Amino acid sequence: MVAFEPRNVDFRPRVEARFARQRFLSHLGCSLTFVAPGTVDIALAFNSDLGHAHGCVHGGVVTSIAESAAACAALTLAPAERDVITTELKVNFLRPAGEGRLVAQGRIIKPGRTLMLCQADVMEERQDQRVHVLTGLVTVMTV
Amino acid sequence: MVAFEPRNVDFRPRVEARFARQRFLSHLGCSLTFVAPGTVDIALAFNSDLGHAHGCVHGGVVTSIAESAAACAALTLAPAERDVITTELKVNFLRPAGEGRLVAQGRIIKPGRTLMLCQADVMEERQDQRVHVLTGLVTVMTV
Amino acid sequence: MVAFEPRNVDFRPRVEARFARQRFLSHLGCSLTFVAPGTVDIALAFNSDLGHAHGCVHGGVVTSIAESAAACAALTLAPAERDVITTELKVNFLRPAGEGRLVAQGRIIKPGRTLMLCQADVMEERQDQRVHVLTGLVTVMTV
Amino acid sequence: MVAFEPRNVDFRPRVEARFARQRFLSHLGCSLTFVAPGTVDIALAFNSDLGHAHGCVHGGVVTSIAESAAACAALTLAPAERDVITTELKVNFLRPAGEGRLVAQGRIIKPGRTLMLCQADVMEERQDQRVHVLTGLVTVMTV
Numbered sequence: 001m002v003a004f005e006p007r008n009v010d011f012r013p014r015v016e017a018r019f020a021r022q023r024f025l026s027h028l029g030c031s032l033t034f035v036a037p038g039t040v041d042i043a044l045a046f047n048s049d050l051g052h053a054h055g056c057v058h059g060g061v062v063t064s065i066a067e068s069a070a071a072c073a074a075l076t077l078a079p080a081e082r083d084v085i086t087t088e089l090k091v092n093f094l095r096p097a098g099e100g101r102l103v104a105q106g107r108i109i110k111p112g113r114t115l116m117l118c119q120a121d122v123m124e125e126r127q128d129q130r131v132h133v134l135t136g137l138v139t140v141m142t143v
Numbered sequence: 144m145v146a147f148e149p150r151n152v153d154f155r156p157r158v159e160a161r162f163a164r165q166r167f168l169s170h171l172g173c174s175l176t177f178v179a180p181g182t183v184d185i186a187l188a189f190n191s192d193l194g195h196a197h198g199c200v201h202g203g204v205v206t207s208i209a210e211s212a213a214a215c216a217a218l219t220l221a222p223a224e225r226d227v228i229t230t231e232l233k234v235n236f237l238r239p240a241g242e243g244r245l246v247a248q249g250r251i252i253k254p255g256r257t258l259m260l261c262q263a264d265v266m267e268e269r270q271d272q273r274v275h276v277l278t279g280l281v282t283v284m285t286v
Numbered sequence: 287m288v289a290f291e292p293r294n295v296d297f298r299p300r301v302e303a304r305f306a307r308q309r310f311l312s313h314l315g316c317s318l319t320f321v322a323p324g325t326v327d328i329a330l331a332f333n334s335d336l337g338h339a340h341g342c343v344h345g346g347v348v349t350s351i352a353e354s355a356a357a358c359a360a361l362t363l364a365p366a367e368r369d370v371i372t373t374e375l376k377v378n379f380l381r382p383a384g385e386g387r388l389v390a391q392g393r394i395i396k397p398g399r400t401l402m403l404c405q406a407d408v409m410e411e412r413q414d415q416r417v418h419v420l421t422g423l424v425t426v427m428t429v
Numbered sequence: 430m431v432a433f434e435p436r437n438v439d440f441r442p443r444v445e446a447r448f449a450r451q452r453f454l455s456h457l458g459c460s461l462t463f464v465a466p467g468t469v470d471i472a473l474a475f476n477s478d479l480g481h482a483h484g485c486v487h488g489g490v491v492t493s494i495a496e497s498a499a500a501c502a503a504l505t506l507a508p509a510e511r512d513v514i515t516t517e518l519k520v521n522f523l524r525p526a527g528e529g530r531l532v533a534q535g536r537i538i539k540p541g542r543t544l545m546l547c548q549a550d551v552m553e554e555r556q557d558q559r560v561h562v563l564t565g566l567v568t569v570m571t572v
Binding site: 090092094109110117119132135136137139 | 519521523538539546548561564565566568
Binding site: 022023024025027048049050051057058059060061063064065067068085086087088089090091092093096 | 165166167168170191192193194200201202203204206207208210211228229230231232233234235236239
């Protein structure tokens, strides 16, 4: 696990402001639960609007919070004058996400100047266990 | 372009029923606009709940409709006794999706018995042009 | 199918020179069979050094020619003062590649200034048919 | 880090036999350096036939050893009566691979009955440091 130096000391309010402007995330019911240089967690409690044909959370929702956590993790390391956009992502669905609380963790693997590569994982908390429901890689470009 | 034979003549009501059960898609405002063997289109009109920090549609929304179109396309070719689940996807974001109508097209590339590979593309309709906003590949497993 | 304008009229000798310097490709036995703005084909005749446990061509070989065709396709559209490097790729193996001639086609989907997205496909020619053995997406960065 | 139970006590000779049959890997100069349930390492010393336009190792070579390590890792967990084939992979190139020794590590993330998901990483050993040159995800199907 690498420790990263932020290139902008105000990384935390910056991530919070971006998160607050993302209406889709608040609309889903997401909250920002951890922000550190190179790592961001986003949590989402189940509600029935997230549902899928089989009574579990739609894969697009799980992917959305993974992507958002990754993009926010990249933002913690971006210089103050640059914004970030996601250019591509790849995810594998390990298990269906059910009615537990989801926690997405975005973690920077390589903080390049132009491209940052992030790992994204989503865990579902079911009673006393955490189940790994998604893993993926997200590329974010600074612009 | 390959023409596919459905393995279940009732593929259309099956896709419609699955789509109707996906509360997340109706919650976003999606509609099923085309269903044929191996190809499904899903459309989504802009509304401000889909929004992202920059006033455009969240990448997770665009990915969600792409994934859904791909999974539905796979369902058109699935045998009657088997269901489908998405196991992995990879998307590239070509341009930000703005306030036009989005149309996701899922198209089967390889209809294997266990795994089906689908191409997914999302176009945004802006006045008199169609802009390509996402392309990707989605693997769907029959179960 | 989009027609692309090269940003460097000498795109053809540039691709040929790059290909000639790639010892791994000539070592495999590859040849450059088509070069146009935004599209490059690379062919590879079977030989037993490419083999895999099952008597077919190793997936890494098939991926290598797909990636090379994509990177060369990007080079046809790069400005004269910029080089290209592949940053990521995703491929799906549709069928095992056997003892026929392989042809990889790289085709630019989006020729951005910093990032170019390429589609890559590999066909195997077996007697009088062409079989699709790999499809994928390759991101190339200009540097 | 999860500890896995092999479903076939003879997993080691099985991986060794498969590796020995892969002529492409021996042709490159690869060796199998670690085999345990769910984890396999493959090493490759630099030689000039692996080269790329810029004097470094071709991305296809690095991808090939990553894919092979992942497929062998899946084989350690496969039942005796089933073989494995790679269905898709996604890799990000973190840095160019130079003239140091490469070590690819494949590690199972999810050992499903039909599909196994593997993480693949390639490190380059340069004098007294290890540099991360590739990370990716590989899906392997048991057949």
